[in-house]
Amino acid sequence: MSELAPPRADLxxxxxxxxxEVSGLRKEFGDLVAVDGVSFTVPQARSLAIVGESGSGxxxxxxxxxxxERPTAGTITACGRDRSSPARSARARRRRGSEVQIVxxxxxxxxxxxxxxxxxxxxxxxxxxxxPRERRRARMxxxxxxxxLDERQARALPRALSGGQRQRVAIxxxxxxxxxxxxxxxxxxxxxxxIQAQVLNLLADIRDSTGxxxxxxxxxxxxxxxLTDDAIVLHRGVVVEHGPTAQVLDSPQHAxxxxxxxxxxxxGWKPRRGALLGAGEEPATP
Amino acid sequence: xxxVPEARSMNTVPAGAGQAAATVxxxxxxxxxxxxxxRLRVEGAQRSVLRDVSISVSAGEAVGLVGESGSGxxxxxxxxxxxxxxGAEVSGQIRYxxxxxxxxxxxxxxxxxxxxxxxxxxxxxxxxxxxxxxxFMTEALRTNLDVPAAExxxxxxxxxxxxxxADGERRLRQYPHELSGGMLQRVTxxxxxxxxxxxxxxxxxxxxxxxxxxxxxxxxLDDLRREFGLAMLFITHDLELAAAICDRTAVMYAGQIVExxxxxxxxxxxxxxxxxxxxxxxxxIAQTATRLAAIPGRPLSAFEAPDSECxxxxxxxxxxxxxxxxxxxxxxxxxxxxxxxxxxxLRGRLLLEPAEGGQADV
Numbered sequence: 001m002s003e004l005a006p007p008r009a010d011l012x013x014x015x016x017x018x019x020x021e022v023s024g025l026r027k028e029f030g031d032l033v034a035v036d037g038v039s040f041t042v043p044q045a046r047s048l049a050i051v052g053e054s055g056s057g058x059x060x061x062x063x064x065x066x067x068x069e070r071p072t073a074g075t076i077t078a079c080g081r082d083r084s085s086p087a088r089s090a091r092a093r094r095r096r097g098s099e100v101q102i103v104x105x106x107x108x109x110x111x112x113x114x115x116x117x118x119x120x121x122x123x124x125x126x127x128x129x130x131x132p133r134e135r136r137r138a139r140m141x142x143x144x145x146x147x148x149l150d151e152r153q154a155r156a157l158p159r160a161l162s163g164g165q166r167q168r169v170a171i172x173x174x175x176x177x178x179x180x181x182x183x184x185x186x187x188x189x190x191x192x193x194x195i196q197a198q199v200l201n202l203l204a205d206i207r208d209s210t211g212x213x214x215x216x217x218x219x220x221x222x223x224x225x226x227l228t229d230d231a232i233v234l235h236r237g238v239v240v241e242h243g244p245t246a247q248v249l250d251s252p253q254h255a256x257x258x259x260x261x262x263x264x265x266x267x268g269w270k271p272r273r274g275a276l277l278g279a280g281e282e283p284a285t286p
Numbered sequence: 287x288x289x290v291p292e293a294r295s296m297n298t299v300p301a302g303a304g305q306a307a308a309t310v311x312x313x314x315x316x317x318x319x320x321x322x323x324x325r326l327r328v329e330g331a332q333r334s335v336l337r338d339v340s341i342s343v344s345a346g347e348a349v350g351l352v353g354e355s356g357s358g359x360x361x362x363x364x365x366x367x368x369x370x371x372x373g374a375e376v377s378g379q380i381r382y383x384x385x386x387x388x389x390x391x392x393x394x395x396x397x398x399x400x401x402x403x404x405x406x407x408x409x410x411x412x413x414x415x416x417x418x419x420x421x422f423m424t425e426a427l428r429t430n431l432d433v434p435a436a437e438x439x440x441x442x443x444x445x446x447x448x449x450x451x452a453d454g455e456r457r458l459r460q461y462p463h464e465l466s467g468g469m470l471q472r473v474t475x476x477x478x479x480x481x482x483x484x485x486x487x488x489x490x491x492x493x494x495x496x497x498x499x500x501x502x503x504x505x506x507l508d509d510l511r512r513e514f515g516l517a518m519l520f521i522t523h524d525l526e527l528a529a530a531i532c533d534r535t536a537v538m539y540a541g542q543i544v545e546x547x548x549x550x551x552x553x554x555x556x557x558x559x560x561x562x563x564x565x566x567x568x569x570x571i572a573q574t575a576t577r578l579a580a581i582p583g584r585p586l587s588a589f590e591a592p593d594s595e596c597x598x599x600x601x602x603x604x605x606x607x608x609x610x611x612x613x614x615x616x617x618x619x620x621x622x623x624x625x626x627x628x629x630x631x632l633r634g635r636l637l638l639e640p641a642e643g644g645q646a647d648v
Contacts, residue, residue, distance in 0.1 A: 053496035054466050163355060164584060192354035193523060194601075197567035197580035204577075219496040226569035226578065249571060263501035264571055265526040267553060271505035273450065 017080055018043050019181045019213045020065065020100070025074035027060050027237075034060045036237040038074070040230075042181065045207065047214035049224040049245060051260065052234035058217045061234075062185050065215070066102045067093075079180055098128055101174035105186035107166030111158040117144075117169040118154045124176035143172040147202060164195035171199070175206065185217045200226055221264055225249055233257045314384065315342035316517050317366065317402075317485055321378035324365055326589075332375065333589035335361050337541045339378070341519075343485065348511065348518045350528030350535035350549060352564075356587035358541040359521045363487045366519070367404050368395060382485070396430050403478035407490035409470040413462045420458030423477045431481065445476040449506050468499035472506065479510060485517045493522070504531060525564055529553055537561050540597035541588020547622035554637070557624035560598045562636035596627060604632055 020042040027035040035057040042048045050058045063069040065076055067083060075084045079099045087093040104110040111120060121143055125136045144154045147168040158166055167187060174182055184203070188196045200223065206212060218224050224231060224245060231248045233241040233256065240254040252258045263271075324336040336358045343349045353359045364370055366380055368387060380387040382402060390398050406412045413422050423445075424438035433441070443454030449472040451457055462470055471491060478486060488507065492500040508531060511518055522528050528535045529549040537545040537558065545558035556562040566579040583601045591597035596614055599605040606628065614627040626632070 053498050054468060162584065192585055193525075193564050194354060194567050194581035194585060197569070197578040200569065201578055201580055221497070222569040222571040225571050226574055246574070260498060261571075263497040265500075265504075265524065265530045266571075267526070267529060267550070269526070269530040271501040271508060271530070273502065273505040273509060 016044070019079060020215065021075075021077040022061070022065070023075045023077075025061065025064065025076065026072045027057070027064060027069060028072045034237050035064070035071075038232075038234070038237070038239055040232050040239070040242065042213050042215060044180075045211045045213055046230065047207070047216060047228040049216045049218060049228035049231040050234060051218065051221065051224055051231055051248075053219065053260075055236070056234040057237040058234050059185055060237075062102060062183050062215070062217055065183060066100055067096060094128060097179075098177050099179060100181045100183065101177050101179040102183040102185060103167070103170045103174050103187040105189055107163050107170055107190065108158070110170055111166055113158055116155055116157055117149060117161070117172070120169060120173050121176050124173055128177045139176070143176055146175070146206065147172045148198070164191050164199065167191060167199065168202075171202075175210075175212075178210075179212065181213045181215065183215045183217070186219070187216075188223060189218065189220060196223070203227060221249060221261065233260065315344045316347075316383060317519070318342040318381045319362070319366065319378070320381070322362070322365060322380060323377045324361060324370065325375040326371060327373055328589045334591075335541055335588045336365065337588060337591070337593075339538075339541075339543055341536055341543065341546075343517045343519055345484065345517050346511075346515045347534075348520055348532040350532035351519060351521045351538060352523065352525055352528050352535055352552075353538035354523060354564075354585040356540070356585055357538040358588045359538050360489050361541075361588075362538070363404065363489050363519060363521055367399060367402055367487055369404075400426065400430055400481035401483050402485045402487060403481060403483035404487040404489065405471075405474050405478050405491045407493050409467065409474045409494075410462060412474060413470065415462050417461075418458065419460050419462065419465070419473055422462075423458065423473065423480065426477075426481050441480060442476070445480055446473070448479075448510065449473075449476045450502065451476070468495050468503065471495060471499075471503055475503070475507065475510075479514065479516075482514070483516065485519070486511070487519050487521075489521045490523065491520075492527070493524075500527075507531075525553055525561070525568070537564075540586040540591035542591075542597065542625060543616065543623070544598065544625040545623060546616075551622070555620075555634075556636055557619050557622050557629055557633070558598075558626050559602045559604050559628075559632065559636055563601075563603070566637070596625075604628055604636075 018041045023039045025035055025038040038061060040048060050061060052058045060069060064071050067086060070086060071084055075082060083096055087096055118140060121140050122136055125131060125139055149165065149168050149172065153161060153165055161169065188199050191199055203214065207214065214227065216224060216228050228245045231243065231245040232239050233248065233254065235256045241248055241252065241257045248257060249261065252261050319339060319341045322336055322339040323334060325332050326335050339362055341349065351359045351362060365376065368390065376388060382398060387398065420439055420442060423442040427433040427438040427441065428435060439458060442458055446454035446457055451469065451472055465473065492503050495503060510516065520528065520532055529552050532549045535547060535549045535552050536543045537560065539560050545556065545561050547557060552561060553565050556565065563581045567581055569575065569578060581601050586597055593613060595612065596609040599609040602609065608627045614625050616623045616625045617629060619629055
């Protein structure tokens with residue numbers, strides 16, 4: 001397995017500061033407050049889990065971090081640079097792309113169906129690094145090797161790839177920009193168990209070899225345990241619990257975290273009605 | 287669930303499987319799939335996507351069907367509901383309530399589908415986004431059972447209440463995009479139950495949902511199943527979920543059933559190396575593993591699997607020459623079934639030595 005390039009030195013003023021700082025983040029959609037006063041910090045080479053249910057605002061936070069949504073209030077600072085408002089130029093946008101990348105949940109819709117895996121990765125290499133063809137080729141081979149795509153798969157269109165293979169393409173595409181922070185928005189949720197284990201091991205390897213930080217958005221608490229150091233629990237846009245992942249999962253303090261923990265199937269588990277419903281949904285029984 | 291023919295012929299009545307025995311009813315099973323083999327056109331050639339699948343579900347019984355993508359679990363459900371693509375060659379038998387399902391057509395087939403309802407993984411892909419919830423929910427009632435629209439609407443609203451959605455009248459006027467995924471899945475469950483089916487084919491119904499919503503939906507399914515005496519074939523990739531919900535679970539790999547086991551025993555006492563490897567590959571909520579015991583390679587699709595050897599052998603840490611010599615038969619063992627040439631030899635050791643040359647990653 002090839003090594004990714006080490007973290008670059010030219011990363012702005014605070015190479016040693018946190019990779020991501022989010023403070024007082026708020027997002028309103030009309031009357032709905034999707035995210036309310038969320039603050040957290042991701043130190044270098046550490047990983048944070050954002051845990052919560054549908055409508056808790058976790059994906060909205062991810063979208064604000066990568067610039068797909070504009071915060072109503074609050075600040076987002078990545079690699080020491082503010083990204084609370086939209087990038088003003090293509091160059092600024094590109095720079096943001098080299099700091100934070102995202103891998104979405106659904107490998108079936110997050111890839112261009114007309115673009116081969118190679119072309120997908122090559123586009124990012126060209127855009128972000130402007131390297132000549134030879135160098136891009138070499139880097140692409142490294143990336144394909146890193147995520148475990150063989151030559152045939154690299155030349156294939158997404159429709160010829162399995163879900164796990166597509167997700168590898170999406171991860172390789174994100175890594176091509178050599179980001180300091182990778183947001184994994186339910187990125188392993190759709191994968192088969194045996195493939196999920198491979199991808200989780202892969203993500204751990206990548207973190208070890210590149211020092212990249214992860215923000216893992218997941219409803220799967222076992223995956224959260226495996227990959228992250230810290231966790232925040234979101235409920236209806238508000239952080240209800242925040243701490244080291246092991247502590248949050250082993251001795252949850254907030255009622256909602258306890259309920260989350262209790263919802264995980266395990267030997268002897270019997271699901272009960274009247275568990276928690278999604279934000280904005282009426283409870284089954286008042 | 288009853289056992290497949292090979293095991294029957296081996297005459298292995300489980301000792302110490304009292305709980306399993308309690309779930310095996312004396313009466314004829316409601317659904318009986320026997321030696322089902324399905325061939326489909328894949329990549330330009332006719333290939334097997336299911337190989338000799340035998341499974342049965344009795345009235346009121348919940349049977350799990352666990353496997354990774356391409357293992358044939360959804361294909362099994364589709365074959366049962368006669369939803370196979372055109373050009374599919376089917377051999378073997380599917381009997382529902384004694385009737386040969388493969389011969390049904392027209393009104394008889396529609397009647398059968400009212401009896402055997404199906405819910406899918408992604409509710410959003412199975413509703414028409416430009417039609418209202420009420421329209422979607424009552425279609426089968428109105429067109430198949432000639433229920434008047436007002437009555438159909440009333441029943442739909444009642445059923446929404448049953449699945450924990452209040453204010454049904456208003457929901458019926460809404461469009462799918464106005465509902466969350468968990469809510470929409472409850473709508474599809476309610477819809478499936480409207481025709482008063484006897485058997486529910488649930489194809490990963492909670493996979494796309496959050497854990498708390500999953501718990502809610504599973505609880506609803508479990509409650510309604512008991513209330514209506516529904517039998518269920520529950521398809522999932524989640525061993526623990528199957529264990530929690532189902533009486534018995536069948537594990538599929540590459541278009542074949544490789545293990546059948548009382549659900550409660552599946553996780554801690556598997557009979558087949560694949561089941562053991564699946565359990566070991568899952569991260570543990572209680573601790574961080576230095577390295578997950580990933581199964582090397584990728585799950586084989588049925589159509590890629592060789593007929594002449596064990597399909598799991600290339601990924602199996604226990605594989606030996608015997609495993610590559612022939613495709614093993616399903617044999618009875620300790621009240622379950624295992625399609626492993628070394629099953630007896632490896633009995634009880636599968637979870638103790640998972641890494642015997644395996645544990646490669648990526």
